[in-house]
Amino acid sequence: MANIKLVLEYEGTNYYGWQIQPNVPTIEGELQNALARILKQRVIITGAARTDRGVHAKGQVVSFKLSLSFPVFQLIPALNSVLSPDIRVKRASQVKNAFHARHSARYKIYRYVICNNFVLHPWLRNFSWWVPFPLNCKLMQDAASYLIGRRDFSSFENKGSPFMSPVRCVQKIKIKKQGSLITVSIKADAFLYKMARNIAGTLVEVGRGRFSPLDVRNFLLTKDRRKAGPTAPPQGLFLWRVGYDRDIFDKNSW
Amino acid sequence: MANIKLVLEYEGTNYYGWQIQPNVPTIEGELQNALARILKQRVIITGAARTDRGVHAKGQVVSFKLSLSFPVFQLIPALNSVLSPDIRVKRASQVKNAFHARHSARYKIYRYVICNNFVLHPWLRNFSWWVPFPLNCKLMQDAASYLIGRRDFSSFENKGSPFMSPVRCVQKIKIKKQGSLITVSIKADAFLYKMARNIAGTLVEVGRGRFSPLDVRNFLLTKDRRKAGPTAPPQGLFLWRVGYDRDIFDKNSW
Numbered sequence: 001m002a003n004i005k006l007v008l009e010y011e012g013t014n015y016y017g018w019q020i021q022p023n024v025p026t027i028e029g030e031l032q033n034a035l036a037r038i039l040k041q042r043v044i045i046t047g048a049a050r051t052d053r054g055v056h057a058k059g060q061v062v063s064f065k066l067s068l069s070f071p072v073f074q075l076i077p078a079l080n081s082v083l084s085p086d087i088r089v090k091r092a093s094q095v096k097n098a099f100h101a102r103h104s105a106r107y108k109i110y111r112y113v114i115c116n117n118f119v120l121h122p123w124l125r126n127f128s129w130w131v132p133f134p135l136n137c138k139l140m141q142d143a144a145s146y147l148i149g150r151r152d153f154s155s156f157e158n159k160g161s162p163f164m165s166p167v168r169c170v171q172k173i174k175i176k177k178q179g180s181l182i183t184v185s186i187k188a189d190a191f192l193y194k195m196a197r198n199i200a201g202t203l204v205e206v207g208r209g210r211f212s213p214l215d216v217r218n219f220l221l222t223k224d225r226r227k228a229g230p231t232a233p234p235q236g237l238f239l240w241r242v243g244y245d246r247d248i249f250d251k252n253s254w
Numbered sequence: 255m256a257n258i259k260l261v262l263e264y265e266g267t268n269y270y271g272w273q274i275q276p277n278v279p280t281i282e283g284e285l286q287n288a289l290a291r292i293l294k295q296r297v298i299i300t301g302a303a304r305t306d307r308g309v310h311a312k313g314q315v316v317s318f319k320l321s322l323s324f325p326v327f328q329l330i331p332a333l334n335s336v337l338s339p340d341i342r343v344k345r346a347s348q349v350k351n352a353f354h355a356r357h358s359a360r361y362k363i364y365r366y367v368i369c370n371n372f373v374l375h376p377w378l379r380n381f382s383w384w385v386p387f388p389l390n391c392k393l394m395q396d397a398a399s400y401l402i403g404r405r406d407f408s409s410f411e412n413k414g415s416p417f418m419s420p421v422r423c424v425q426k427i428k429i430k431k432q433g434s435l436i437t438v439s440i441k442a443d444a445f446l447y448k449m450a451r452n453i454a455g456t457l458v459e460v461g462r463g464r465f466s467p468l469d470v471r472n473f474l475l476t477k478d479r480r481k482a483g484p485t486a487p488p489q490g491l492f493l494w495r496v497g498y499d500r501d502i503f504d505k506n507s508w
Contacts, residue, residue: 009373058375088374119342125339
């Protein structure tokens with residue numbers, strides 16, 4: 001019984017999010033079907049994050065147990081030949097038995113992409129939030145600094161979250177401007193429901209001058225979701241990376 | 255009677271190219287319909303380049319005569335509210351009467367995008383050519399240097415071209431690598447039919463070692479299309495920019 005870790009990229013546009021649901025296409029459902037097709041058996045897979053409908057991934061991580069002696073190095077070409085081109089497997093490796101895509105995760109990075117241009121570039125329409133007015137990135141970065149640390153993020157959590165505690169540790173928020181593209185990258189130990197999109201939506205309000213950086217500090221303190229900015233739309237969000245300890249790989253299997 | 259110049263961006267994926275044809279969607283057809291809708295009259299438009307099916311544009315230029323007194327600055331929001339989001343008007347200006355999008359063009363730049371990665375990133379699948387083997391950009395740039403100058407490009411012209419002379423002046427070819435993205439930008443006074451894609455297809459053969467840079471010089475001399483490399487697929491190509499003289503604008507209209 002081998003424990004397998006996959007890393008996936010996907011465009012979320014045509015899926016109802018990660019989590020499997022009856023009668024609608026989901027990333028988890030597509031991957032489970034693809035695995036069933038090549039392994040001739042059903043496996044139960046775990047994703048590191050349950051991305052929402054329309055959200056993309058550059059580094060979603062999946063783990064599952066494999067009872068067959070299917071060669072790990074053949075998983076990538078086999079799965080990619082069966083999956084639709086909007087889902088790609090980019091890494092496959094055998095990991096220690098204790099590895100679990102979600103529980104073993106040390107941090108996650110989400111990246112939010114803003115098209116800050118007079119018109120929305122056609123090639124970015126499924127991959128960014130179109131914000132056509134000027135944004136002050138310096139103010140956005142100042143506001144973001146108040147969100148760093150272990151804090152109660154109730155003001156940035158939407159209802160429907162399965163988590164008990166609203167405390168999360170945000171390690172870094174980086175705002176970068178390249179031409180008409182602005183990216184907001186957020187690294188945290190874990191994220192509350194819609195937390196990345198609520199932070200992005202709030203920082204855009206700061207960038208356009210509706211909130212000051214100090215307002216953002218106050219939003220945290222009130223612990224009231226209604227105070228902070230709107231939830232940014234899903235198509236700008238990428239699950240960028242999930243980080244683990246270095247010693248997860250099963251060296252005996254090589 | 256005002257002479258109008260528009261600059262467009264579009265994703266060509268869902269269109270049968272620029273040129274209007276019966277019963278299929280084309281960029282020219284969509285733009286002509288949008289203009290008819292907002293101006294309540296049919297206008298005849300001229301595009302600087304007839305991009306092929308699946309080819310994109312970041313800077314297609316269009317000109318047409320406008321008999322109505324429709325305010326030029328309202329053309330952008332009016333057209334964009336009517337056009338599908340995969341076509342955007344990004345500039346509109348009144349130009350001198352002699353201006354013609356195609357005849358007045360001094361140069362064109364096409365950019366060809368290659369996804370040079372083990373897997374094809376889902377978000378690039380409609381916007382790049384997936385080349386999964388290593389490419390030597392230095393050799394590609396060396397080969398490109400033989401194509402610079404006023405030369406007979408018969409070896410890089412597909413049949414079906416409406417042009418009489420196969421002589422074109424290529425001013426610059428720049429190959430750039432950024433992560434897994436390789437771009438080939440070609441600046442010329444004008445392009446023969448599928449010339450940009452034939453140059454890109456040939457340079458990729460050089461990059462993977464099938465042709466040497468010197469072979470490319472010889473392809474030019476043979477003037478035989480069958481000698482040079484394959485036509486690169488359309489989805490990697492962008493009409494990047496069309497250049498004109500600086501004095502095209504009609505200052506009296508301001």
